Amino acid sequence: MKCKYCEKILSDDAELVLNYFHHVGSDHYDSLDAEDKMMYDIRKKMMQSKKDYELKKKNVGDSDLIFNSKNSEI
Numbered sequence: 061m062k063c064k065y066c067e068k069i070l071s072d073d074a075e076l077v078l079n080y081f082h083h084v085g086s087d088h089y090d091s092l093d094a095e096d097k098m099m100y101d102i103r104k105k106m107m108q109s110k111k112d113y114e115l116k117k118k119n120v121g122d123s124d125l126i127f128n129s130k131n132s133e134i
């Protein structure tokens with residue numbers, strides 16, 4: 061698909077939405093209108109908190125594993 065703001069063509073793969081999001085953020089953020097900027101910021105926050113959640117989940121999962129292996133030694 062073609063970028064809405066420039067002539068760049070983005071490949072239609074699984075990462076398209078993410079790639080487009082990052083492209084708009086880095087290349088066109090200043091040219092977004094107020095509403096689009098707001099949407100971008102909300103989206104970015106959501107992605108960040110999802111990342112934090114997955115990181116947290118991973119850490120909790122790891123400590124669970126340690127706990128379980130310790131327990132099984134007793």
Ligand SMILES: [Zn+2]
Nearest residue numbers: 063065066068
């Ligand atoms: Zn562009």
